[in-house]
Amino acid sequence: xxxxxxxxxxxxxxxxxxxxxxxxxxxxxxxxxxxxxxxxxxxxxxxxxxxxxxxxxxxxxxxxxxxxxxxxxxxxxxxxxxxxxxxxxxxxxxxxxxxxxxxxxxxxxxxxxxxxxxxxxxxxxxxxxxxxxxxxxxxxxxxxxxxxxxxxxxxxxxxxxxxxxxxxxxxxxxxxxxxxxxxxxxxxxxxxxxxxxxxxxxxxxxxxxxxxxxxxxxxxxxxxxxxxxxxxxxxxxxxxxxxxxxxxxxxxxxxxxxxxxxxxxxxxxxxxxxxxxxxxxxxxxxxxxxxxxxxxxxxxxxxxxxxxxxxxxxxxxxxxxxxxxxxxxxxxxxxxxxxxxxxxxxxxxxxxxxxxxxxxxxxxxxxxxxxxxxxxxxxxxxxxxxxxxxxxxxxxxxxxxxxxxxxxxxxxxxxxxxxxxxxxxxxxxxxxxxxxxxxxxxxxxxxxxxxxxxxxxxxxxxxxxxxxxxxxxxxxxxxxxxxxxxxxxxxxxxxxxxxxxxxxxxxxxxxxxxxxxxxxxxxxxxxxxxxxxxxxxx
Numbered sequence: 001x002x003x004x005x006x007x008x009x010x011x012x013x014x015x016x017x018x019x020x021x022x023x024x025x026x027x028x029x030x031x032x033x034x035x036x037x038x039x040x041x042x043x044x045x046x047x048x049x050x051x052x053x054x055x056x057x058x059x060x061x062x063x064x065x066x067x068x069x070x071x072x073x074x075x076x077x078x079x080x081x082x083x084x085x086x087x088x089x090x091x092x093x094x095x096x097x098x099x100x101x102x103x104x105x106x107x108x109x110x111x112x113x114x115x116x117x118x119x120x121x122x123x124x125x126x127x128x129x130x131x132x133x134x135x136x137x138x139x140x141x142x143x144x145x146x147x148x149x150x151x152x153x154x155x156x157x158x159x160x161x162x163x164x165x166x167x168x169x170x171x172x173x174x175x176x177x178x179x180x181x182x183x184x185x186x187x188x189x190x191x192x193x194x195x196x197x198x199x200x201x202x203x204x205x206x207x208x209x210x211x212x213x214x215x216x217x218x219x220x221x222x223x224x225x226x227x228x229x230x231x232x233x234x235x236x237x238x239x240x241x242x243x244x245x246x247x248x249x250x251x252x253x254x255x256x257x258x259x260x261x262x263x264x265x266x267x268x269x270x271x272x273x274x275x276x277x278x279x280x281x282x283x284x285x286x287x288x289x290x291x292x293x294x295x296x297x298x299x300x301x302x303x304x305x306x307x308x309x310x311x312x313x314x315x316x317x318x319x320x321x322x323x324x325x326x327x328x329x330x331x332x333x334x335x336x337x338x339x340x341x342x343x344x345x346x347x348x349x350x351x352x353x354x355x356x357x358x359x360x361x362x363x364x365x366x367x368x369x370x371x372x373x374x375x376x377x378x379x380x381x382x383x384x385x386x387x388x389x390x391x392x393x394x395x396x397x398x399x400x401x402x403x404x405x406x407x408x409x410x411x412x413x414x415x416x417x418x419x420x421x422x423x424x425x426x427x428x429x430x431x432x433x434x435x436x437x438x439x440x441x442x443x444x445x446x447x448x449x450x451x452x453x454x455x456x457x458x459x460x461x462x463x464x465x466x467x468x469x470x471x472x473x474x475x476x477x478x479x480x481x482x483x484x485x486x487x488x489x490x491x492x493x494x495x496x497x498x499x500x501x502x503x504x505x506x507x508x509x510x511x512x513x514x515x516x517x518x519x520x521x522x523x524x525x526x527x528x529x530x531x532x533x534x535x536x537x538x
Contacts, residue, residue, distance in 0.1 A: 039080065046076055059153060059200035072096070106517065112510035113291055119504040121269050121282045127177055128283040129246045132253060132271070134177075134220030134228035135281070136244040146173075146229065147193035148237040150216065151201040156208045161219045163229060163237060164195040164203070174201070175221030175229055194235060209234055244279075253279065291511035304484035304493070305512075309519070312489045315397065316462040320454055322401045327408025328446070332438075335416050346413070353406035361470035364399040368471075389486035392472050396487050400467050404457070408450075415449040416442075455527045459520050463491045490516050 050073040057065040079085045079092055115121075123131075147166040152159030153176075163175040164183060172183040172195060187197040195203070209216065221229040226242040243257045252263045253271050262271035262279055270282035295305040334345055352360065367374040368385035376382055385391045423441050432440070461467070468474060474485035474492045483500075484493055490512060498509030 043077065043080060047073060055200070056153070109510045109513050109517075112507055113514050114286055114288055114511075115284050115507045116269055116282075116287050117284050117506040117510075118508070120280055121284050121507075123177070123283060125264070125269075125283040128270075128281045129253070130179070130222035131177060131220070131281040132244050132279055133226060133242040133246060134222045134230070135218060136242045136255075137220055137228040137230050137240040138243060139230075139232070139238050139240045144239040146237045146239075148231055148233075148235055149195040150204045150209045150231070150234070151195075151198065152204065153201060156202055156204050157211070159202060161212070161215055162201055163219075163221050163231070164198055164201065165229070165237060166193045166195060172198075174198070175223075177219070178222070180221050180223055180229065192235070206234060287507065291508045292515070294508060295512065295515075304481055305490075308484055308488050308490055308493050311393070311487070312462060315393070315489065316458050316464075318397050319400045319404060319461045319464075320458045322397070323404035323408045323457065324450070324454060326401060326405040327410075328412045330405070330409050331412035331416055335413070349409055350406040352403055353410075357403055358466060358470065360403055361399060361466060364395070364402075365471045368395050386472050387476050389476060392476060392487050396468055396471055399471060400461065400464065404461075408453070408457070411450060411453050412446065415446050418449070419445050451527075455524055458527070459524055462489070462520055462523075463516065464489065465491045465495065468492050469495070490519075 050069050054066050054069045057063075057069065076092065079088045144167070146163075149164040149166075151162045151164050153162055154160065160176060163180075164186065165173045165175060165180070166188055167173070170188065170193070172186045172188060173180050174183040175181075183195070183198060185199055186195045188194070189196050197203070204212070216231055219231070223229060223239060226245045227239055228242055229237050229239045231237050244253050244255050246253050250261075250263070252261050254261050260273050262273050264270075265272050266285065268278075268282070269285035271279045295301040330349055334342055334349070336342075339345075365386070366372075370376060370382060370384045370387070373385070375385065383391065385395050419442060423445075468487050468489050469492055472485065472487045474488035474496065476487075477483075477485045483496060488496075494509045494512040494516070497505050497512065
C-alpha cells in the first residue's frame with residue numbers, strides 16, 4: 001500500500017516532493033548535468049555567431065537580413081529548449097546547412113542569370129547616377145578639403161570602398177557610393193587628423209590602398225546638387241562640382257563640358273546619347289532569358305559553348321571510364337589470395353590519392369613543359385604538349401586518371417571482398433572460362449556497389465575546375481576566340497566570363513552555371529534511372 005508524504009507536523013502534504021539527482025549526476029526528466037552545460041555552451045556559441053552575422057547587416061542597414069538571423073536564432077532556441085521537438089533537434093542542423101550552402105546559392109544564381117549584372121551594371125539606377133556625377137567632379141578653387149582615411153565595409157581586397165573624412169573642425173564623416181553620413185564614435189589621430197579606428201569599417205594600409213588604386217580612381221562620394229568628394233592622394237580629399245548632372249524631367253544626363261545629352265535606356269540599364277555611345281556607369285535590370293539565348297543562339301557564343309560542352313562530356317566520360325578500368329584492373333590483380341606483399345603493393349597504389357591534388361596538378365604541368373619537362377627529357381623530344389589542342393587534352397586526361405584511379409581501386413577492392421569466391425568457382429565448374437565468370441558473375445555484382453560511385457565521379461569530373469585551370473588554364477587558345485580554350489570545361493569558361501578583368505559578365509556566367517546544373521542533373525537522373533536494372537542482380 002502506498003504511503004503519503006507528511007510535513008513536520010504530521011499532516012499530509014499536497015505537493016510532490018523535490019526530486020533529488022539520480023545516480024551519475026542525472027536529474028529526473030532533464031538529462032545529465034554535463035549535457036545541460038554542453039547545451040548551454042552550444043546555444044551561447046550559436047547566439048554569438050548570430051550576433052556576429054547581424055553586425056555587418058546592421059552597418060549596411062539590411063533589416064530584412066537581421067530579421068532572418070533573429071528568426072533562425074529563435075527557431076534554434078525553441079527547438080533545443082522544448083521537450084516536444086526531439087526529431088527536429090536532429091534534422092535542423094542538416095536542414096540549415098542545406099539551405100545555406102545549397103538552396104540559397106542555387107536560387108541566387110538563378111535570379112542573377114536573368115539580369116545584366118556585370119561591370120558597370122552592379123547597383124540600381126540611383127547609384128549609377130550618383131557615380132556618374134561623382135566621377136565627373138573637378139576640383140575648384142577654394143573647395144572644401146578633408147583628411148582622408150580609405151576603408152572598406154568588408155575584406156580589404158573586395159569590400160566596398162568608404163571614405164572616412166575629417167574636416168577642419170574635427171568632425172568625422174563616412175562617405176560611400178550613396179552619399180556621406182556623420183561618423184560617431186571614431187578615433188582620430190590628433191596630429192594628422194586621420195581616423196584610426198571606426199566601428200564596422202576595415203581601415204586599409206597604404207599597400208592595400210595601392211593594390212586598389214584602380215577602384216580608388218573610379219570612386220567618389222556624391223554629396224548632392226552636382227557635387228562630390230574625390231581622393232587627392234592617399235590622405236586628402238576634396239569636394240568639387242560635377243560636369244555631368246542628372247535632370248529628372250528628361251531622365252537624362254547633360255555633360256556641361258561637351259554639351260552631350262545622354263538619355264536613360266531602361267531596357268539596357270545605361271545612359272546613351274544620340275550616336276549610341278553610352279556612359280560607363282549603368283544599373284542592373286532584368287533581361288529575361290537573353291543570357292541563355294546568347295550562348296544558345298548567338299553564332300559567336302553558341303559555337304564556343306557547344307564545342308566546350310562536347311569536350312566537357314568527353315573529358316568527364318573518358319576520365320570516369322579510365323579510372324574505373326585501371327582501378328578495377330589493379331584491384332583484380334591484387335585480389336589473388338596467395339599474393340605476397342599484398343599490403344605493401346596496396347600502399348603504393350593509393351599513394352597518389354594521399355597526396356595533395358593541387359600540388360600534383362602543378363607537378364604534372366611542369367612534367368609537360370617543353371623545355372625542361374620530364375616527358376621531353378625521357379623521350380628526347382621537344383614537343384609542346386600544352387600548346388597543341390589534342391596533346392593538351394590528352395595531358396589533362398592522363399593527369400586526372402593518375403590522380404583518380406587509387407580511389408576507384410579502394411572501392412573495387414572493398415566490393416570484390418564482399419563477393420563470395422564460391423560464385424566464381426561454381427561458374428567455372430559449370431564450364432565458364434575466367435573471362436566469362438568475370439563478365440557474367442563478378443562484374444554485375446560489382447556494378448551494384450560501384451554504379452553510384454561512377455555517377456558521382458562523372459559529376460565531379462564534369463566540374464573539375466582544378467584539373468584544367470592548374471594545368472592549362474583552359475588553353476591553348478585560338479587567335480579567333482581568346483575567351484574559349486581547347487581544354488576549357490564549362491566551369492572554367494564560366495569563371496573566365498565572371499571574373500576576367502576584361503569582361504566580368506556575372507549575369508552571363510550565372511546563366512552558364514544554371515545550364516551546367518541542368519546538364520549534370522539530367523545526366524545523373526538518367527544514369528540512376530538506368531541503374532535500377534541492377535536491383536535484379538542485387
